[in-house]
Amino acid sequence: MADTTQQGSNLGPTTDSEAAGVVDTSTASGKFNRFDNPWLNPKLLWGVGILLFIILMGMIGQFLWNTELVFTGSTPLRLPPVGFENLRGTPGVADYPLGTDGAGRDLLALLIVGTPNTLMIGAVASLIGMSTGIFLGFSAGFIGGRVDDVIRILSDVMITMPPLLILVVFQAAFGDVSLIMMAVLIAGFMWQSPTRLIRAQVLSMRESGYVKMAQLSGASTMHIMFREMMPNLVPYLFGSFIANVTTAIVTAVGLEVLGLGPQRIPTLGRVIYDAINSGALIQNLWWWWGLPTALLAIMFIALLLVNLGLDEVSNPRLRKL
Amino acid sequence: MSGAASSGIPREYILNRLITFVITVWLAATLIWIIPRLSPVDPAEVMLGRMAAGGAFVEGADQILEQLRERFGLNEPLWMQYLLYLRSIITFDFGLSAASFPTPVAALIWQALPWTLGLMLLSVIITFIIGNALGAFMVWERTPRVWKVVIPSLMIFTAIPPILSGLLLLYLLSIKMRQWTGGDFFFPLTGSYGLNVEPGFTLEFVNSVIYHGTLPALSIILVTFGFWTLGMRGLMITVQGEDYVNLAKAKGLRPRYVLYKYMVRNAILPQVTAFALKIGLLVSGQILVERIFSYNGMGKLLYDAILDQDFAVIQGVSFIIILMTAASVFIVDLIYPLIDPRIRQSTQGAA
Numbered sequence: 104m105a106d107t108t109q110q111g112s113n114l115g116p117t118t119d120s121e122a123a124g125v126v127d128t129s130t131a132s133g134k135f136n137r138f139d140n141p142w143l144n145p146k147l148l149w150g151v152g153i154l155l156f157i158i159l160m161g162m163i164g165q166f167l168w169n170t171e172l173v174f175t176g177s178t179p180l181r182l183p184p185v186g187f188e189n190l191r192g193t194p195g196v197a198d199y200p201l202g203t204d205g206a207g208r209d210l211l212a213l214l215i216v217g218t219p220n221t222l223m224i225g226a227v228a229s230l231i232g233m234s235t236g237i238f239l240g241f242s243a244g245f246i247g248g249r250v251d252d253v254i255r256i257l258s259d260v261m262i263t264m265p266p267l268l269i270l271v272v273f274q275a276a277f278g279d280v281s282l283i284m285m286a287v288l289i290a291g292f293m294w295q296s297p298t299r300l301i302r303a304q305v306l307s308m309r310e311s312g313y314v315k316m317a318q319l320s321g322a323s324t325m326h327i328m329f330r331e332m333m334p335n336l337v338p339y340l341f342g343s344f345i346a347n348v349t350t351a352i353v354t355a356v357g358l359e360v361l362g363l364g365p366q367r368i369p370t371l372g373r374v375i376y377d378a379i380n381s382g383a384l385i386q387n388l389w390w391w392w393g394l395p396t397a398l399l400a401i402m403f404i405a406l407l408l409v410n411l412g413l414d415e416v417s418n419p420r421l422r423k424l
Numbered sequence: 425m426s427g428a429a430s431s432g433i434p435r436e437y438i439l440n441r442l443i444t445f446v447i448t449v450w451l452a453a454t455l456i457w458i459i460p461r462l463s464p465v466d467p468a469e470v471m472l473g474r475m476a477a478g479g480a481f482v483e484g485a486d487q488i489l490e491q492l493r494e495r496f497g498l499n500e501p502l503w504m505q506y507l508l509y510l511r512s513i514i515t516f517d518f519g520l521s522a523a524s525f526p527t528p529v530a531a532l533i534w535q536a537l538p539w540t541l542g543l544m545l546l547s548v549i550i551t552f553i554i555g556n557a558l559g560a561f562m563v564w565e566r567t568p569r570v571w572k573v574v575i576p577s578l579m580i581f582t583a584i585p586p587i588l589s590g591l592l593l594l595y596l597l598s599i600k601m602r603q604w605t606g607g608d609f610f611f612p613l614t615g616s617y618g619l620n621v622e623p624g625f626t627l628e629f630v631n632s633v634i635y636h637g638t639l640p641a642l643s644i645i646l647v648t649f650g651f652w653t654l655g656m657r658g659l660m661i662t663v664q665g666e667d668y669v670n671l672a673k674a675k676g677l678r679p680r681y682v683l684y685k686y687m688v689r690n691a692i693l694p695q696v697t698a699f700a701l702k703i704g705l706l707v708s709g710q711i712l713v714e715r716i717f718s719y720n721g722m723g724k725l726l727y728d729a730i731l732d733q734d735f736a737v738i739q740g741v742s743f744i745i746i747l748m749t750a751a752s753v754f755i756v757d758l759i760y761p762l763i764d765p766r767i768r769q770s771t772q773g774a775a
Contacts, residue, residue, distance in 0.1 A: 265746060272456050273459050349741055360712060373592070
């Protein structure tokens with residue numbers, strides 16, 4: 104809910120900041136305002152803050168809480184969170200503060216173990232996709248010709264292909280997969296948009312003055328790529344990375360909710376799958392499906408905030424609102 | 425507009441898009457074919473295992489296995505298998521379903537397809553209109569101040585994938601609503617029409633379909649309109665600073681006229697192409713929503729097939745959905761030049 108007010112308050116001072124902008128230009132060499140640094144915009148800070156909190160929860164939680172409780176039958180069945188009663192009137196106990204599921208697993212332990220797994224799939228898949236995208240995008244933009252044609256057509260083709268369906272075929276054929284394998288598979292669908300983005304940027308940058316200048320002064324292609332062009336692409340790359348993390352997690356959760364993906368490792372999607380399959384919705388076991396859903400929702404909101412914040416960094420016009 | 429349209433869309437542009445479309449479909453078909461063959465699991469054995477699990481002992485298992493292999497063409501050389509497969513997939517022949525043997529997979533798909541298409545068309549159109557309208561109003565200087573606070577807060581929903589919003593809506597508007605209203609009014613938990621309603625063009629049936637479709641559609645609309653809103657906002661901000669908008673305002677045209685005819689008209693064009701980038705995710709999202717609501721579409725068919733390890737159905741559903749996606753991108757690409765005269769003029773279809 105804090106995010107709502109955050110966004111709301113963001114709009115309030117619209118006119119004030121416009122007024123301040125006028126003042127700023129008149130005192131051109133005036134003192135630095137904290138908000139002058141585009142990287143410190145509130146959306147970005149909030150988003151990164153929430154994400155860090157979730158990651159820390161997973162990292163520290165493993166030492167503070169007994170993660171053995173993720174195994175089936177290690178707790179009583181269907182206990183509600185502390186302060187609630189389930190349909191049979193059993194109150195929650197402090198031993199299992201977030202309640203337990205229908206197979207005797209502690210939800211807090213499931214969340215502590217499952218959240219980092221889910222985030223990791225997203226990060227690894229996006230990282231691999233990103234690196235591939237940078238490589239292909241630069242190659243297409245720089246080498247041009249046939250290479251460009253092939254890469255452009257391939258990324259055009261792959262961008263329309265729904266990742267979920269190819270992955271469903273794959274996992275249905277292969278059965279169980281490991282977390283890393285899943286991340287690599289998803290990464291196969293994460294390189295197209297960075298490739299297109301970088302290719303377009305490289306094509307437009309290649310004609311710009313400073314690149315021409317570097318070429319004339321005999322700089323190597325590598326130098327031009329990584330020292331001249333890359334710094335300008337950083338906000339785009341970050342934005343694209345975060346967008347891809349979101350897509351990768353959505354895809355992973357989708358596969359898990361269909362009952363595919365890693366079978367023995369707890370992930371948030373897997374918890375939701377178990378809950379739906381055991382009729383947790385109808386039996387009013389809201390904590391079982393509700394808590395992982397809420398956690399995922401918070402995660403996605405944080406990722407969206409980061410993405411919006413990065414948009415403002417790379418496109419100053421958006422800061423107006 | 426209509427006069428210029430007669431000059432036609434550049435042939436090179438159409439050819440370009442057509443090649444992309446054909447490669448997409450071919451690549452999807454090939455992937456679907458290769459992947460199971462990389463797997464250590466023999467599909468015929470899996471199928472037999474299922475039959476055995478159902479009926480304990482299978483008489484003459486070896487013979488059946490041989491027959492299944494024959495049916496799948498697994499005894500032919502690989503390239504022959506591939507060509508046979510391509511021929512059969514073009515004619516939508518995906519073989520027979522193992523779970524509901526011997527129903528052809530195509531028959532199952534044709535039953536499910538209208539539901540998926542209907543739900544998708546409806547939600548995409550509604551989302552596109554709502555999303556773009558909100559995005560435009562977010563930037564327009566005459567929008568009431570309240571809306572400028574309300575619309576950004578709605579953006580929070582964009583972050584959530586439809587499967588999660590589906591779960592929440594199902595819980596709130598179906599299960600909880602039933603408790604709150606004492607069973608008087610609530611949305612159905614599963615299905616795409618009432619069990620006691622005979623399918624047909626009757627008012628009762630249509631009502632039932634709308635009643636059952638509301639929640640799935642709502643859960644998609646709620647979380648996808650923001651994509652268009654954010655895109656539209658960015659485009660509107662860019663358009664807002666253009667000279668022709670300032671000129672239009674200076675001429676004293678009505679603000680609403682300037683908004684629709686000058687700003688939205690220009691900002692909406694890239695949004696149509698954004699559709700091509702988004703549709704893959706939209707489709708995946710809807711498949712999952714259908715699974716949650718047990719909606720009688722492709723999503724439920726796919727999920728049941730995964731549970732039953734019915735590989736022919738999984739292949740068929742995946743191929744048809746990818747074909748649908750590629751076809752809709754192709755159609756959007758063809759419509760695009762009609763609404764953007766600039767593409768018609770230049771022979772290079774770089775957009």
